[in-house]
Amino acid sequence: MLELSAVNAFYGRIQALKDVSIRVSAGEIITLIGANGAGKTTTLMSVSGIVRPASGAIMFEDRNLNEVEPDQIVAAGISHVPEGRRIFPYLTVQENLDLGAYLRRDRAAVRTDLDYVFELFPILSQRRHQPGGTLSGGEQQMLAISRALMARPRLLLLDEPSLGLAPLIVQQIFEILGQINRENGTTIFLVEQNAYMALRVAHRGYVMENGSIVLTDDSTVLLENEQVKSAYLGV
Amino acid sequence: QREAEAQPVRIGVAGAHSGDLASYGLPTVNAAELVAEMYNENGGINGSRIQLFIEDDVCQPEVAANTAAKLVGDGVVAVIGHICSGATFAALGTYLDSDILAISPSATAPDLTQSGDYPNFFRTIASDDAQAQMQVSFALDTLDVQRIAVLHDRGDYGRGLAENARDFIEADGRAEVVVFDGVTPGAVDYSAIIARIQQSNADAIIYGGYHPEASRIVGQMRDRGMDTLFISGDGVKDDTFIQTAGPASEGVYATGPMDLSGNPVAVEAAQRHRDKYGEEPGPFFLEAYAAALALFNAIEIGGTTYEGITNALRNNTVDTSVGPVRFDARGDAEGVGFAVYQVQNGEYVELR
Amino acid sequence: MNYFLGLFVSGLTRGSIYALLALGYTMVYGIIELINFAHGEIYMIGAFTALILASVLSIAGLDAISILVIASLVAMIYSAAYGFTMEKIAYKPVRNSQRLSALISAIGMSLFLQNYVRLAQTSNFLPFPTLIPRLGFLQQLTFQVTSAQFVIFVTTTVVMILLTLLIKFSRVGKSMRAASQDKTMAMLLGVNVNRVIALTFVIGSATAALGGVLISSFTGQINFYIGFMAGIKAFVAAVLGGIGSIPGAVLGSFVLGWTESFGAGYISSDYEDVFAFAILVLILIFKPSGLLGRPENKKV
Amino acid sequence: MVLDVRGLTMDFGGLRAVDQVDLQVNEGEIVALIGPNGAGKTTFFNCVTGMYVPTAGTVTIARPGTDARQITRMRPHLITAQGLARTFQNIRLFPEMTVLENVMIGRDCRLSAGILGAIMRNKKTVAEEKQVVLDSYAMLEIVGIGRWANETAKNLPYGAQRRLEIARALATEPFLLLLDEPAAGMNPQETRDLVALIRRLRTDHQLSIFLIEHDMSLVMTLSERIYVMDYGKLIAVGDPGEVRRDPSVIKAYLGEDVSA
Amino acid sequence: MSSQATTQPQPGRYLAYAWRSLLVSIWFAILTFPIIVIRANTITGTITWRWHNIGWIVGGTFVGSWIWRYFLERKRAGAEATMGPLRQRLAAARAVVTQAARRPAVARGGIAALLLLVVAFPFVGGMYQTNIMTTALLYVVLGLGLNIIIGLGGMLHIGYIAFYALGAYSYALLNLHFGLNFWLALPVGALVGGLFSLAIGIPVLRLRGDYLAIVTLAFAEITRLVLENWSSLTFGTAGIRNIPRPAIAGIRLTLPQTTTFVYFIMILMVVLTIFVVNRLENSRIGRQFVAMKEDFIACQAMGVNIARTKLAALGLGGMWAGLAGVVFAARTTFINPASFTVWESIIVLCTVVLGGMGSIPGVITGALVLILVPEYLRAFAQFRMLLFGAVLVTMMVFRPGGLIQKRRRAYTISAQEKQVAAEIGDPGIQG
Ligand SMILES: Nc1ncnc2c1ncn2[C@@H]1O[C@H](COP(=O)(O)OP(=O)(O)OP(=O)(O)O)[C@@H](O)[C@H]1O
Ligand SMILES: Nc1ncnc2c1ncn2[C@@H]1O[C@H](COP(=O)(O)OP(=O)(O)OP(=O)(O)O)[C@@H](O)[C@H]1O
Ligand SMILES: [Mg+2]
């Protein structure tokens, strides 16, 4: 479904991605783990067209995304929960969610999806008319995830969704991810620091170091890998 | 003889050519170009071509100082300009030091001539106090008004006129200044100040400023059915005023150089302007045209030395677009008679 | 009392005039946080286009109403095109740089357009034809309201309501607000940010042109410089009302208009602009984000 | 007792974000504040550090060995001068300045050079400036990001930015350090390094530490006492063992399966 | 994208350029049609059609658009990592130059050459050149002063010229009434400028960004309007004339001599300004200015007194304007409020942004460019301001960060000091 082949990306003179190749098949959950500054965020940004690779190709269902504008990439069915949440601070929670469904025309379905996310995160429905900027950190994270869900993407890119969330909610988030993957067939590309949880929900995983992919395998295998254990699982 | 032919007579033209006051400076450029062209077509002055150095001073003193230095460097013998009194003050010192004279079509500050500080300055326009004096005596003696509102456009020309008028009225004692205030040029609406004039029961307004604001003030006054008399100066004595203000302009008084409609030079000047630039001449065009004529004539008579030109200017009378002109010792134009005009049936008619 | 009413109407007129310009200002500011110094120039170009068109049409022998309608429409289309082009040339390339670069670019644009019109047309004032017909029912009021004043006021109100609805409730409006707060995120949600910004300029410029036609019919004359001071006043009004807020721009304009006309009427018209600027300072001291502006989100 | 908060309440319009909270931190103690998202933890921090003016309640601090003083409603920079320092949940560095300069800003509040000193560059100022650079660099080394000293702050990876925040806070010479989610965005290995760092800070710099965190592995290993908030109210206090077993905490926050 | 660009065959690219340029020129032909072609004169009721103008527009925009596109593309390519061979060579050359400049002999030589140039300038350039250079130097001082407020303090101030006006009027009036001489007026002007800047700073401390901008603009306009209307004190629009030029007791100078003298006064003042601003910038205060600009909340949390820091920036900035104002009055010998319009504030703002905010060499370059360019554009007469506007836009599009951009200072820490510091820290956790 999504294929990055030998992607290189730069920030000015700093090379953030070195020959990164990643393949995501339809219906799969894959996770990308790695230390701070490894280049995970950059990888996701290059998929959604915010960072432009200097070389290499990003293919989404036989379409080369290298030159496609970000809004067209969204229209193609990719939705991205970026690092740092990026809630619209002066729009209300409701309006933030509406914008999630910006490209959708099926009003009735949008309404059911809205009910669905409010059910997932009841606190959001309580805060419905509050400006997004005044939410607590965790509430903002919930809103960011919900907003992406509202787009009903076929491919969901998530950058550290568990950041700043209470343990109870973290568990819940990962359950939800599994659930929408199973029920709606949404493909998920997950970047996480909480490698243990991520690998448990994902089918396959990639490990990134200093901008390069150093390891990839089924997540059950990675969970047992000594190197991964010591570096990322903290055991 | 050969030498002289090779050496053009260098003349500076300085004033606001960009920015908000450009419309008062550019007509002078056109006038200078027209007159220079006329001379050059006839073989120049004593065989030398006239070469113009046109420099923008945006009507700002410090820019004018630079402009003046530039013109000095260019080797001009005389300058037509500047347009605003402030810029003129700032430039004159530089000219004086380099033996260059300036002849302005529009700088009206009394001090320019009356202080005696600037023997190199001449002008083809009356100073503020002369015009103001005329407006006030006309209002008091002829129109016999008791309550006068004095308005101005806050520029140095308009405010100078208005302040002089106010002082004359107060000194005279027969009438009372009921409102003294400024309007903002380019403001969208003047009804507040008009309402105030209405409230004050003024019989007449003396306005110092230019025609764009005047036409709007008069227009809005007549719209309200006010028949307050309106007296202004040469900034308003311009046919554009009649065209913009339309019927509201009927009855408006303005002082201005005498005898222009019948003046063949003025008629010809306007016609040449239309031919060359395809539009009506703008403010101070005739004064500038007169300045150029007087200056070139003086050079023809007195040569290109400072002494020669200034003497010639003071001692010869020339027919110009503002009438026959000769300059007095201080640099004001003698013989530019001033008269009061009134708009009657869509044109300015000289009274008396 | 009549005097007071007169001043009131005068303030209302000024206010409506400022508002027509402030609306565009505030929209553009709202989306790219740019003090668009050239907005006044767009208004001036609208007025010139209308003047040129009206002259051509009146020679062609059309009646006043058709001239008004056609001239306004064409002026709006042209100004919108100018706004659009200006954004592409002068603002889009600096969008991702420091904010002040765009401001300087706007100042350059303003100078350029002023002189462009001065050179191509004239530096002199030109009488602007009275395009607005006389409205009979206004004569019956006890105080003086001219047709132009009335039409300007009504137009301002209508435009304000339409724009408010557009921004608050329409999809486009939501995307405008989103783009104004976080362009990257808006893109990530599928908003074509370039198009949204261009559209904002188009709408803002068309409003300015409408203002240009109506205001010039009221003032009766135009030249290449009318945009500058009007632009500054509109900017003051927009800030006074809370920049970025559509109703704020209108409220700010009225406050400004009344301050000026009452100040001029009761104190001195010499200091009219001083009152205008003083009220601005005063209001901002007590309400740092303007009358209807959104307060700073202080969440830490 | 270095921090003593009594009856702290904070309202936003109709919303009571912090409700009558009493809380103490003792000298040399590491105390954690946990609770569900939106419970009011960050708001509580903001009230203590003067970013928000609380609706009600008092905040008292005492630098070890000195008298207690009230800092309620004091302006933030004065509170910092008193010896409280904090980090931010949503990182707030000076993005265009270098890493070293970021720390130097923190250091600056302990210096005295004024405008005249800066212009004259007298001996005292020169010495002071030199010392600031060295001290600040030392702070960077303490948190382990010395090699990035001349890098622009915004280009640092997330985890390093968090450390920089700590270094910057340390530079103000606090006796009480408030950390808002210091481990967010760190992987378990990095979190362990952080735990070590915080422990070392306490011993080496005689600090008391008060932190908010959602990472239970960190909270449970590090803190000596834990306060739990929910809907603005305190629902539990105690040592890690007690809190972990508290049914109301499990219900509101931890969930059944705590993998820590 | 660079790979895409390079793989595309060159001729095809130029053809695409040409096509786009053609479209652009047609668009512009339509856009400018009413204004450029038709001239309506509502006074005479005539209409002139000037069809030939269309030719100019089409031709001009075709070429213009081509060049524009070419350079935009280059700029975009330049932003990416891969440097073209030319740029690499340029960078190498620059490195050599900076390397050389570090050598004391070369540096000394460079300074000597600059000094010679500066000293010789009035004698070689003549009075006009000296005059405009003096104006440019005045704007250098203004630019550097405003840079303290905007470039360092991050407060968008567009009323800066008010302090300049007050400096000028202080000298003019004190001289008129009390015979105060130029040299004594200098500190007085600086004081007036600084104090006034503080005074208007206090009420607006809470304002940020563009709200501050408009309020400062408002204050400046109020100042100008008061100068204009309070005739009994300020002589209103008529202005004050015969302000004495700077003099040395007992020596009579001719006009060209005073011009040169003022030039040297300005050179000294610029040197002083650079000295002070440079020291400020690299001090505790300067750092706090920048920090305040970057994150105001974090800055408070770091113990910085925002109010005091803001006022310090405002006061320091205002002083330079007051000082420059005194020289201004002494130089033109005539002042009136027309010299202190919003437009002047905007020009000073432009010098700061165009040069490179916060960078001293940048601001100097900006001021020189902005004042000298319109002077040298005088050759284009009528088109002067049109071109000036275009120059502003073009510069911003192609160098949005300013001509010389600010670089944050890098501090060097010796190996030994590193060692000491590392011992304090725990090497075990170094990431
Ligand atoms: N805007 C930028 N300019 C310069 N360098 C950058 C920029 N953004 C990121 N980098 C650098 O690129 C590298 C990769 O960063 P990236 O954000 O992709 O890492 P990450 O794996 O997401 O890290 P984290 O876990 O901390 O979020 C880092 O070394 C970082 O310093
Ligand atoms: N400025 C504000 N205006 C209105 N409501 C606010 C404001 N700041 C915070 N709130 C609300 O107060 C509540 C507490 O917020 P706070 O940021 O303190 O939560 P928190 O405990 O830190 O949560 P998290 O763990 O998710 O960061 C939230 O529901 C939030 O929406
Ligand atoms: Mg990341």
Ligand SMILES: [Mg+2]
């Ligand atoms: Mg929080």
